[in-house]
Amino acid sequence: MQLDFSKTALIEVDIQNDFCPAYTGKDGKERPAGSLSVIHGDAVIAPLNELAETLSKKGCKVLASQDWHPANHISFAASHKERKIGDIILLQVSEKAIASFYEKYPDLKNPVPAVIQQILWPVHCVQNTKGAAFHDSLKTEYIDFVFRKGFRKNIDSYSTFFENDRCTPTDLHGYLKKLSVDTLIIGGLATDYCVFYSVMDSLRLGYKTLVLSDAVAGVDLPIGSVNNAIKTMKDAGAVFVSSKDIK
Numbered sequence: 001m002q003l004d005f006s007k008t009a010l011i012e013v014d015i016q017n018d019f020c021p022a023y024t025g026k027d028g029k030e031r032p033a034g035s036l037s038v039i040h041g042d043a044v045i046a047p048l049n050e051l052a053e054t055l056s057k058k059g060c061k062v063l064a065s066q067d068w069h070p071a072n073h074i075s076f077a078a079s080h081k082e083r084k085i086g087d088i089i090l091l092q093v094s095e096k097a098i099a100s101f102y103e104k105y106p107d108l109k110n111p112v113p114a115v116i117q118q119i120l121w122p123v124h125c126v127q128n129t130k131g132a133a134f135h136d137s138l139k140t141e142y143i144d145f146v147f148r149k150g151f152r153k154n155i156d157s158y159s160t161f162f163e164n165d166r167c168t169p170t171d172l173h174g175y176l177k178k179l180s181v182d183t184l185i186i187g188g189l190a191t192d193y194c195v196f197y198s199v200m201d202s203l204r205l206g207y208k209t210l211v212l213s214d215a216v217a218g219v220d221l222p223i224g225s226v227n228n229a230i231k232t233m234k235d236a237g238a239v240f241v242s243s244k245d246i247k
């Protein structure tokens with residue numbers, strides 16, 4: 001697939017210890033499996049490293065996101081009394097956030113929800129912990145910029161573009177617009193959460209969006225959510241491509 005790499009960015013989503021299986025770290029110490037470990041989550045790293053190296057030499061920007069929660073984050077089951085992992089709680093979206101979203105993006109079609117269904121997770125990716133750090137195998141020397149998300153206590157953020165109210169923006173869209181980027185190549189963790197929401201936002205913001213079929217892996221909670229996410233992304237216009245076919 002031929003792309004204009006001066007207008008393309010690769011986004012490596014959440015390649016963090018808490019989403020990866022156990023491994024021996026660069027310091028020789030055993031790292032336990034992450035608290036939200038994705039099966040074969042670490043298998044996405046080699047193709048991402050290879051692509052980051054090749055594409056950054058061609059002028060493509062390489063960005064990485066990091067899930068970055070405070071210790072008492074609202075998405076943790078442990079932050080709520082009598083709630084367990086996998087439970088869903090309902091959160092009201094602030095009217096102010098909705099109003100300012102429609103002012104900024106009058107042309108975006110997808111409606112903003114008035115209520116968020118928040119799944120409760122194990123404690124993961126707590127700011128400045130080993131779990132939140134990038135996996136040791138990720139070649140960070142090719143990363144031009146790191147975006148952190150989910151750092152506000154009372155709202156989660158799966159997407160690298162908008163928090164889960166679907167209307168509070170991160171800095172990513174502004175950053176990409178300044179660089180005149182119009183095409184995004186997205187890979188990482190997890191297919192059914194952060195990759196999924198990032199891809200759907202990328203499409204609704206008008207980017208040509210490629211998803212790396214060999215460099216994504218999912219949580220699959222609830223069961224079936226990986227296949228649903230893949231179908232929904234494809235139906236919305238995402239193009240699935242192997243990292244080997246991007247040259």
Ligand code: VGL
Binds near residue numbers: 014019036067189192
């Ligand atoms: C993620 C669940 C909770 C992800 C982040 O990176 O996909 N999933 N927080």
Ligand code: ZN
Binds near residue numbers: 067069124125150
């Ligand atoms: Zn999270």
